[in-house]
Amino acid sequence: MDQLNIQAWQGRVDDQRGGVSEPQAQRIASVLADPGTRLPGDVLPLLWHWCAFPNAASMEELGRDGHPMVGDFLPPVRLERRMWAGGALRFHAPLRVGERMTRQSTVRKVEEKDGPMVLVTVDHVIRGERGIAIEERQDIVYLPIPDSYTPPRKREMPASPDFASKMAMTETLLFRYSAITFNAHRIHYDLAYAREVEHYPGLVVHGPLQATLLMQAATQYRGRPPCEFHFRAVHPMFAGEPLDIAATDDIDGSLMLCTGQGGHQGMQATAIWQGTV
Secondary structure, three states: OOHHHHHOOOOOEEEEEEOOOHHHHHHHHHHOOOOOOOOOOOEOOOOHHHHOOOOOOOHHHEOOOOOEOOOOOOOOOOOOEEEEEEEEEEEOOOOEOOOOEEEEEEEEEEEEEOOOEEEEEEEEEEEEOOEEEEEEEEEEEEEOOOOOOOOOOOOEOOOOOOEEEEEOOOHHHHHHHHHHHOOOOHHHOOHHHHHHOOOOOOOEOOHHHHHHHHHHHHHHHHOOOOOEEEEEEOOOOEOOOOEEEEEEEOOOOOEEEEEEEOOEEEEEEEEEOOOOO
8 A cells, every 4th residue: 555645645634615504404303203393593412413514526526335435625535335333423513503613624644554554534624603602533544355254243232221212123214313413425325335335234224314313312311412422333233133233321420321232332432521530
């Protein structure tokens, strides 16, 4: 791999304009089973801003996996499996339905690791009409596509969580979440591609969808949204089996959350509220 070439992408900046209209907000709510209406001026639930800045790449600009081809803002990594592996967010002010938003993205770090693997860290600053609303770190991992599916080590779900729920992970749900985020990555809706090209056993549940459901659970359990949220994927989750959601109070006042299937975790997250020690 041309390390000097991909390292040159560090520091690149991209600016986008976006927002979530009333019709968009209603569609997001229907996909996430979030009750109530969303009218202009209403506060957006946290992480719904992931629907606010769709990548409008043309069909000619998409790779065979459905992602926009790298080499413009993101570095031209020559590893075909691309995953949103985790991230962290700090929330400063609410965003609202119909509000004009901007997002400034900066490639903070491009790091090659053994495996081979490349980790790209991107920082986002999301602003609404009243100023900075969210500071976000996004971790993107690039790997070679393996010859067969070898799952990572399984981590058991908590035995006695303080909060637990379940949501069906249907092919229709994955397709609709891809639609509201304008995400054409084929592992989420094209079963033949997921199995025959990337060698997954089934359609893969989106990492951002899992994170959004964990945020929804955290807000519901504590009765108010957190001021910080950290998450990372530890095992793929697949369509066809319900997704378990569990939350456990930590001694420092934060909330430890995870998704899971078949008794093992898929994503881990920590929600932090103002005043948490």
